[in-house]
Amino acid sequence: MCLAVPGRVESIHEAEGTRMGRVNFGGVVKDVCLAYLPDIAVGDYTIVHVGFAISKIDEASARATLETFADLGLLDEGLAELRGDVADEGPAP
């Protein structure tokens, strides 16, 4: 369930009594209903499911997640190198 894709809000307008936005998904632009994100602004990224924006993407959180990934394993690889291990099996159970 839940195919939802990230896109960037390019503009906001009213249509048929609801707040709509033109959202750009990597070059594809679709009209999206923004009614559920009253604070979303042009330039923000949002997750869109079946034509509705349901969440704003928190850029700081995204960066933090990617940084965690970048650090992952580096400490172990470094230790393994220091010990001259071929493969790091981790602590004995």
Added chain:
Amino acid sequence: MPRPDPPDVSRFTCPAPLADDPHIVLGHGGGGTLSRELIEHVFLPAFTNPLLAGLGDSTVVDLAADLAGGGRLVLSTDSYVVRPLFFPGGSIGDLAVNGTVNDLAMSGGRPRYLTAGFIVEEGLPIGTLAEVAARMGRAAAAAGVMIVTGDTKVVERGHGDGVYINTAGVGIVPPGITIGPEAVRPGDVVLASGTVGDHGMAIMSVREGLSFEAEIASDTAPLHGLVAAMLAACPAIRLLRDPTRGGVATSLGEIAAATGLGIEIDERAVPIRPAVAAACEILGLDPLQVANEGKLLAVVPGGAAAAILAAMRGHEHGRDAVAIGRVVDGHPRRVVMRTRIGATRIVPMPLGEQLPRIC
């Protein structure tokens, strides 16, 4: 990319005025005066060539010279039922010419002559039919083929989606060219002539209920020139396929089945335009299953791959050509893909029409 232009009737060239009603009626398929008018005012001007102007029940073409040199005839037919009739990058007319030209080219054939059969829906504006014919004429000229005989029938309103077109084609395969699954060997390389999914997503972009704006256009194009360039670089090309309906996944599956061998491809090697990839993400479609109309897959001897790629990239319809995989001994009749994260998964043959999903 904005919506496709509605057919431009102002470009409809006609030396004499038509009857008052600008729509197709059942009588246009009846073989009498109305049919004749349609041929003279719509098809002849669009397909301009001396062979057609004879307007006989059939047309004699002379291929003696080609056959005398050891060439062989190649034939193909296909029917075109696309909706909408006009879409970003092309029309049913372009598909009807290029599709059959490409089928002939996949056997290494140089296409020469096409037939064109029309099944037109009662009520279709004649201007629309004229525009379709004009586009066919231009596509034929660009491909260097002549549309030399045809037929028109009209069906009642509510049937026919506007117009259906069938084209059959005849071409010549030069001597010394044998393209077929028997020639394929483990170790052969699989090449793609360019980006995948452009045509299918261009159609999607204007389909009611699924439409979006994007710089996506159909890639419809005649590929026989590209094939000739490839054969000049290496006459021993094993197999050629144009991945139309069902996309690359279907063609690879067919190759695996026909050869009894396995195929491995690398997901990250398959070229795709960013906008096409994005459109597939939004609708939950697999780009490997989306139709192409101006691309080919080639199975070639490993040692010749570099030379063939160079020849492809030097041709206008092969600029983005790239190797996407290999033929292997293992997993016979199966297509396996190395995924973007380095795992492997089987690429199944699509079951039917690919449907957008929300899951």
Added chain:
Amino acid sequence: MKHLAEYRDADTARRLAAEIRRVATRPWALMEVCGGQTHSIIRNGVDQLLPPEVELIHGPGCPVCVTPLETIDRALGIAATPGVIFCSFGDMLRVPGSRDNLLAVKARGADVRVVYSPLDAVTLARTHSDREVVFLAIGFETTAPANAMAVKLARQQGLANFSLLVSHVLVPPAIEAIMRSPGNRVNAFLAAGHVCSVMGTWQYPPLAARFRVPIVVTGFEPLDLLEGIRRAVVQLEAGRHDVENAYARVVTELGNEAAQRVIAEVFAPVDRAWRGIGVIPASGWRLADAYRDFDAELRFAVGDVTAVESPLCRSGDVLKGTLKPNQCPAFGRECTPRTPLGATMVSSEGACAAYYHAGRRVEPATAGATHASS
């Protein structure tokens, strides 16, 4: 695409997998209850990167798979009604009812249309005032805000020719049902990231505590999935059972409150039958009383629907994780993607279809088998 491509990096995937391998010392069974996650796992081959100790069980997270047979049959009956424009998400078109599916009904002349958004169905109702437009509103909590808004807009625009056939299902009751079912092997859950973007994470701590299972809110891209799995395994190894949010860039504890308010206005809880599993109390949503005039079930009398499920179909056991697809006697024989007996073979997220396409061989049923991939 930004916020997508970064989470598909092969090197990082390899390192995350190595980290999981490093921390896993015992067999663990993790379940995701989200068709989108199942799809991503299979499509990217995430399960192949996992060590043999970590098994992924694909839970009943595909609303397509769990939509009750009666609902499909009702949908088919409505779609076949003259004058109706029947709109649906593409996922539903091949799901077998007792006899037919929507594609077959369309082939016989019904006006069945695939839409991307429920708003497209509302537009159809507006532009075709002489036709009845019915929208098949299935989905988990993620889709409910969209379906709810469609109804609200229809009321706002005074569209008397628009109605919804509702079959919403909810994740937390499903988790409960799975943990209570005999033979349950699940040690931890990956919670559906986009469901949680709407509903928040506040529903999960009571479940984690009651059943002593880690619940990690997880995204959809390969790195998100591997990270969710990693966190679950770390918890299991440490004997913890907490709720963690591994998809914080999209999910907050409270979720989308504007969406939750509209859902509460338009929908009301109801006992829902899950195809293959049975009735799970308060596990679904129906239209609230104030919106019942938009209920297609009430508007269309499609007669008594006696749903007939194939006696061979074991979808329910597969969805609960107590049977692997290739352990089902009908797998690959009576039941194939071309001739599906149940929804888990039709849907591309269905575990049975996934196994079939992956070419997994039939194997004998062995309790507690834990190898993650073949």
